[in-house]
Amino acid sequence: MKDSSPKLSLRALEAHAGEHPDLLIRLKGISESLVAGDPSGALSTFIAFSRALRQHSSFEEESLLPVYAALGATPRTGHPEYFLDEHRKIEIELDAVGSDLKGLSPGSASPTEVVELVERLGRFRNLLDHHFRREDTILFPKLREALS
Ligand SMILES: [Fe+2]
Ligand SMILES: [Fe+2]
Secondary structure, eight states: OOOOSOOOOHHHHHHHHTHHHHHHHHHHHHHHHHHTTOHHHHHHHHHHHHHHHHHHHHHIIIIIHHHHHHHOOOOGGGOHHHHHHHHHHHHHHHHHHHHHHHHSOTTTOOHHHHHHHHHHHHHHHHHHHHHHHHIIIIIHHHHHHHHO
16 A cells, blocks of 8 residues: 655754744845835735745645644644644735735835735735744644654
8 A cells, every 4th residue: 555644854844944034134124225215126026935935835834734633642833733834824925015016116116005005015024924834833843843
């Protein structure tokens, strides 16, 4: 019978965990481009960020969370479904930020539009940071322990 259980190495886990700071820096770069009056640059940075974040979340859903769920005995705040719910919330906000960025007219975005979008990106950063911290302190340590 073919073994269909997910394969995960400690090395792959550590490489994955190292993506969190990079993703947060990329997200900050979107706001920096907006503040610098470069909506086109902000949109290109967002597109690359969005692709990287979706790949990051897919890897967790396909390769980490099934292993984590199989370990059982997760802490009350670390149920696998909670991480999946957070991914859905992040995706919804990611799409909304993307629509707002695409709606900005290059060269004619009003200061109010820019400020509102920068504020929205700040709230999105808090959401992502909170999610990453939960993975850094609950999900990854448990997987590290199981793989060591
Ligand atoms: Fe995640
Ligand atoms: Fe993550």
